[in-house]
Amino acid sequence: MNIxxxxxxxxxxxxxxxxxxxxxxxxxxxxxNESITMYAKMDGGIDQVLCDxxxxxxxxILISVYPKATIEFLEEKASLINKxxxxxxxxxxxxxICDKCFDIAxxxxxxxxxxxxxxxxxxxxxxxxxxxxxxxxxMILTPNNTDNIKLLEEVTAFIKSLGFSSVTVTTPSxxxxxxxxxxxxxxxxxxxxxxxxxxxVHKGFSAGSYKDLTRVARLNENMWAELFMENKEHLLFExxxxxxSLSEYKEAIENDDADTLKTLLKDGSDRKKSIDY
Amino acid sequence: MNIxxxxxxxxxxxxxxxxxxxxxxxxxxxxxNESITMYAKMDGGIDQVLCDxxxxxxxxILISVYPKATIEFLEEKASLINKxxxxxxxxxxxxxICDKCFDIAxxxxxxxxxxxxxxxxxxxxxxxxxxxxxxxxxMILTPNNTDNIKLLEEVTAFIKSLGFSSVTVTTPSxxxxxxxxxxxxxxxxxxxxxxxxxxxVHKGFSAGSYKDLTRVARLNENMWAELFMENKEHLLFExxxxxxSLSEYKEAIENDDADTLKTLLKDGSDRKKSIDY
Numbered sequence: 001m002n003i004x005x006x007x008x009x010x011x012x013x014x015x016x017x018x019x020x021x022x023x024x025x026x027x028x029x030x031x032x033n034e035s036i037t038m039y040a041k042m043d044g045g046i047d048q049v050l051c052d053x054x055x056x057x058x059x060x061i062l063i064s065v066y067p068k069a070t071i072e073f074l075e076e077k078a079s080l081i082n083k084x085x086x087x088x089x090x091x092x093x094x095x096x097i098c099d100k101c102f103d104i105a106x107x108x109x110x111x112x113x114x115x116x117x118x119x120x121x122x123x124x125x126x127x128x129x130x131x132x133x134x135x136x137x138x139m140i141l142t143p144n145n146t147d148n149i150k151l152l153e154e155v156t157a158f159i160k161s162l163g164f165s166s167v168t169v170t171t172p173s174x175x176x177x178x179x180x181x182x183x184x185x186x187x188x189x190x191x192x193x194x195x196x197x198x199x200x201v202h203k204g205f206s207a208g209s210y211k212d213l214t215r216v217a218r219l220n221e222n223m224w225a226e227l228f229m230e231n232k233e234h235l236l237f238e239x240x241x242x243x244x245s246l247s248e249y250k251e252a253i254e255n256d257d258a259d260t261l262k263t264l265l266k267d268g269s270d271r272k273k274s275i276d277y
Numbered sequence: 278m279n280i281x282x283x284x285x286x287x288x289x290x291x292x293x294x295x296x297x298x299x300x301x302x303x304x305x306x307x308x309x310n311e312s313i314t315m316y317a318k319m320d321g322g323i324d325q326v327l328c329d330x331x332x333x334x335x336x337x338i339l340i341s342v343y344p345k346a347t348i349e350f351l352e353e354k355a356s357l358i359n360k361x362x363x364x365x366x367x368x369x370x371x372x373x374i375c376d377k378c379f380d381i382a383x384x385x386x387x388x389x390x391x392x393x394x395x396x397x398x399x400x401x402x403x404x405x406x407x408x409x410x411x412x413x414x415x416m417i418l419t420p421n422n423t424d425n426i427k428l429l430e431e432v433t434a435f436i437k438s439l440g441f442s443s444v445t446v447t448t449p450s451x452x453x454x455x456x457x458x459x460x461x462x463x464x465x466x467x468x469x470x471x472x473x474x475x476x477x478v479h480k481g482f483s484a485g486s487y488k489d490l491t492r493v494a495r496l497n498e499n500m501w502a503e504l505f506m507e508n509k510e511h512l513l514f515e516x517x518x519x520x521x522s523l524s525e526y527k528e529a530i531e532n533d534d535a536d537t538l539k540t541l542l543k544d545g546s547d548r549k550k551s552i553d554y
Contacts, residue, residue: 118484138481168481178482181475186486189466191545192522196515198458199552204415204445205455207395209463212489217549221542225535232530238473239527243520245469250516253509258502265498268468272494275476 004050004058005029006073008036010121011090012064013129016045018162021131028058032065036126045129055080060158062115064090066223067230071100078108086155088115092179092223094142094172096230102144113155114142114172116179117164122218135163142172180234187224188239190217281327281335282306283350285317287398288367289341290406293322295439298408305335309342313403322406332357337435339392341367343500344507348377355385363432365392369456369500371419371449373507379421390432391419391449393456394441399495412440419449457511464501465516467494 005016008031016027029046031037040046048054055061055077063070070089081087087110091097098114105112119137121128139159143152146169156167193199194217202210228235252261282293285308293304306323308314317323325331332338332354340347347366358364364387368374375391382389396414398405416436420429423446433444470476471494479487505512529538 118482120484120486137484140482166481175482178475178478181473182479182483182487185470185473186490188523188526189470189490189519190486191542191549192519192526193462193466194545194548194552195522196458196462196518198455198515199548201455202459202552204443205395205417205452206459207397207414209397209467209493210459212492213463213466214549214553215489216486218546219542221539221546224542225539228526228530228538229533229535232533236527236530238475239523239530241473242466242469243523243527245472246465246516246520249465249469249505250513250520253505253513253516256506256509258506261505262498262502265468265496265501268471269495269498271471271476272468272491275471275479276491 001025001059002054002057003027004055004061005046006050006061006063007031007065007069008040008045008126008129009064010124010126010128010133011117012062013040013045013126014119014131014133015062015064015090015117015162016040017129017131018134020044020047022163023161028054031126040126045126052077052080056082058082058085061085061087062090063087066226067091067093067097068226070097071104074101074104074112078104078110081108081110083109086111086113086151088113088141088155090115090117092116092183092227093230094140094175094179098142098144098172105144111148111151112144114140114175116140116142116175122216124220124223132163136165137163138166138168139164140168140170140175142170142175176231177234180231180238184224184228184231184235185238185242187216187219188228188235189242190214191219193217278302278336279331279334280304281332281338282323283327283338283340284308284342284346285313285322285403285406286341287401287403287405287410288394289339290317290322290403291396291408291410292339292341292367292394292439293317294406294408295411297321297324299440300438305331308403317403322403329354329357333359335359335362338362338364339367340364343503344368344370344374345503347374348381351378351381351389355381355387358385358387360386363388363390363428365390365418365432367392367394369393369460369504370507371417371452371456375419375421375449382421388425388428389421391417391452393417393419393452399493401497401500409440413442414440415443415445416441417445417447417452419447419452453508454511457508457515461501461505461508461512462515462519464493464496465505465512466519467491468496470494 028050030050094114305327307327
């Protein structure tokens, strides 16, 4: 098959490399930064440069650019896309993207499926892309409907052929609700954590917990700001919930209420054990 | 030398095993749970059971029990301890312990140094203790004064012989101020994080950031509650500071203020880069 990869950053670049390493498909790649596109062609990450003249030859089109740019790309190229093609995006929010892209696909007769690979790094760009980024990871898919089970099975097989170990099918709104907690809140908290005046003098005073809590503090502010704004309702719920939880510990400590503090800590510990063990 | 290890949990058990693996010293060990003491003797983690009759033979006494129990132990055994002995505790707060233990040591003529090994696990107990827990870790020491540099050099050499890569010497209050941020706040946040209603349904929707943020949510509530209460001023500062920081992101998102949100995110990202790279 011919696979288009639009956007050759960490996510798209790793998709290209995973396709090249794990399958015999041809990759038609494109990045808005022309030197990245050229570099990817030179280092074998892509086979051809994707353009208006060859996009109709692509069986899958994987889009890995920011949410608004995803919609803009699909609107602009919709008429050129093959009716049998499946377009999957990789954006970190799904309702904002899928609401628009389901419509565009319907009008133009091809299939659009929302996607979100559960893998990443706290570094961005093609230079950090690797063929094994998705090995063992989960891929979330948000199809427009579940009528075409045969197609979903084919897409699942294709996704797994890139190294993903599992595919999670859900709705765009369910995705956005859960991802606000698992990913977006984690980035907000980590980014806020390092703002303590003590952060600059932690050396020699830290072990794994500091390292884990602050790993994703380093982030691409433009991408994350767009993702947060496109999912504000769910993310605000999570930030509020966490602030309220933190305030409970704070109050117990202020009041020298060791029993309440122990209960709060045991509750959190029990929840973690019940969820992840 | 003869080294006493008081408390054979994760921290004390790992100290015992590290001494046995890395040095030729004899370990006199004791745990309040008699079956743990017996087990440690059987599996070679300790050489002898520490008791009132042999504590005077010990050159170092390493105490790894909760803060209040540390003070109680030292008060009770002070008259039995050799005047040339060095006692080091491993408690996660230092002012509360050192204020009392410096006095006890002075009255009884031996040396007490506050200690805090920067290593741990989200599991506790002798069964998780390993000889390599401290390999490459930092050990914080809070001596009563810096007059006896020769002794501090000897202690540093002893500590490093167990696998620690570095020793950080500071005051009890400086320790408590920084550790509230690097360790205690991390445990509060991680424990609070999993209380979101979304935590129970995250499977298939999470990658590294969720895992990192919630790793230390699993904790020993009795130990941590005691540590938090003994360091309440510093910990409350950190919780407040984080709540205030989180509120800034929240407000920017609520107000659709993408520019402020980007500035907040860039500031956190830049801080992380400047601190840890």
